[in-house]
Amino acid sequence: MTKAQIGVYGLGTMGSALALNMAEKGFDVAVTNRETDWISSFVAEAEDLAEKLHPHEKIEEFVAALKVPRIILFMIPSGKPMDMMIDAIAPLLDPGDTIIDGGNADFHQTRRRSEELAAKDIHFVGMGVSGGEKGARHGPSMMVGGSDHSWQQLRQVLVAIAAKFDGDPCVDHLGPDGAGHFVKTVHNGVEYADMQVIAEIYGLLRYGAARAPADIGEMFVRWDQGRLKSYLVEITGKILQFSDPETSHPMVDVIKDAAGQKGTGRWTVVEAVRLGQSANMIEAAIGARSWSSEKDTRGTAQKILSGRRSELTLDEATLADAFLAARILGYAQGFRLLAAASEEYEWGLDYARIAEIWRAGCIIRSALLDDISEAFRGDLPAGQLILAPxxxxxxxxxxxxxRQVVAAAASGGHAVPAMAAALSWYDTMRQGYGTANIIQAQRDFFGHHGFERLGEEGKHHGPWWE
Known part of the structure; x- marks a missing residue:
């Protein structure tokens, strides 16, 4: 009986796509699923790849079908389901085996699981996977966190199935324990910010310039041919040119304007606060999605608060430059968070390599990532991306x-929270002398917290305490 080189538990959208990707690359893959009736239909639909898939209904048989040391990839909901599966499968494993959590997971939980399993000499990998179903099937971007031992076990399979950018696989070992899942969390936060900026530009043209969705879509198609080229720009150009088969209206016009979210963006903001940082573009994007869900409240408020928006005259070149500025600042905030976490948890993240991993397969892939990688490999003043020459x-x-776009939007009553946040952050960072001195004076006045004096060491208090 052929022993499988890797096992995949969880045959949902992502798990099944990854299993087929592995089989297509020539690997023997053991597969199983909690709902066992899914297994036979999945293998049957695999057609020519079925001979590389080895289905098992019982977890004991699934584990026994794997080459030793074993590699098992879990593609299941994170949190309690992952802990339950670890409890079920760990007694069946041997020292040196590796468990991979390929879902979106809280990296703190990944660190905990890694430590607990290490005591049994079982390796736990937190692996961020980006690219959606299509990426998983034909080449995702993968961010791996775990031991060097586990990476050596996984490397051959992951390099084979990863997206390629000019032949370079978009996967790498980024650090121990939760490093991979944290990088994926920040990736998703940057994704939220980029999507929100695109939505704001669409809104300015749709409601400020009365341009048709298809016309706006053509603009995004043009943008995707130049320095704004990215996956999100590409799909936006396509989306805006679709019509609803039922009504013949633009498809975007029949979609309820209430955006969903699965939580990874919120995790980014929470971790930014924990690390004493701010990613205000991501915070703005999270806020915008939350406000969008209050559809009924906004409908009522429009009648009471006068929801009219003024006409705008903004040319495409100006919007394109504004978008480029916001995108650069969004990436910069993301990498600042990575740097803060890398220092806090002693991960030693390679920011240039992370940018390279994101160049293909993932949702935030864009033409800027080559420049970002180059900047991190060069002389970077204060380690800040926005200061690279x-x-x-x-x-x-x-x-x-x-500035022009944010000012015009504010004057005309158009909400652009992410672009406004980007501009505020940029203006704050470029001021060598700011306004926090008055805040420190207030804190000392009401709470005797003290402050630093310019050019002097130690803690001081104001004359209001004399």
Missing amino acids: QFAKLLSGCIPAL
Whole structure:
């Protein structure tokens, strides 16, 4: 009986796609699922790849079908389901075996599971997978956290199934325990910000310039041919040109304007606060999604608060420059969070390599990532992406457009929370002398907290305490 090189537990959308990807690359894959009636239909639908898939209904048989040391990939909901499966399968494993959590997981839980299983000499990998169903099937971007031992076990399979950018596989071992899942969390936060900026630009043109969705879609198609090229721009251009088969209206016009979220964006914001950082573009994007869910409240408020928006005159070149500025700032905030976490948890993250992993297969892939990788491999003032010479120059050229767009939107009553946040952060960071001194004075006045004096060490108090 052929022993499988890897096992996949969980044959939902992502798990089944990854299993087929592995089989297509020549690996023997043991497969199973909690709902066992899914297994036979999955193998039957695999057609020519079925001979590389080895189905098992019982978990004991599933484990026994794997080559030793074993590699088992779980593609199941994170949290309690993952803990339950670890409890069920760990007694069946041997020292040196590896368990992979390929879902979106809280990296703190990944760190805990890694430590607990390490005591049994079982390796636990937290692996972020980006690219959706299509990416999982034909080449995802994967962010791996875990031991060096587990990476050596996994490397051959993951490199084979990963997306490729000019031949470079978009997967790598980023660090121990929760490093991979944290990088995926930040990836998703940047994704939220980028999607929100795109939505804001669409809104300015749709409701401020009365342009038809298909017309706006054509603009995004043009943008995808230049420096704004990205997966999200590409699909936005396509989406806006679809019509609803039932009504013949633009498809986007029949979709309820209430955005969903699964929580990873919120995790990014929570971790930013824990690390003493701020990712205000991601915070704005989370806020915008939350507000969008209050559809009935907004409908009532429109009647009471006068929801009319004024006409805008913004040319495409100005919008394109504003978008470029916001996108650069969004990436920069994401990498700041990665740096803060890397220092806190001693991960030693390679930011240039992370940018390279994101160049293909993942949702936030864009033309900017090559420049970001290059910047991190060069001389980076204060370790800040926005201070890299190429990005400082880009921003100096396109920030005026972001100012113009944010000002026009505010004047016309159009909400652009993410772009406004981006501009506020940029203006804060470029001021060597700011306004926090008054806050420190207030804190000392009401709470005797003290403050630092310019050019002097130690804690001081104001004359109001004399």
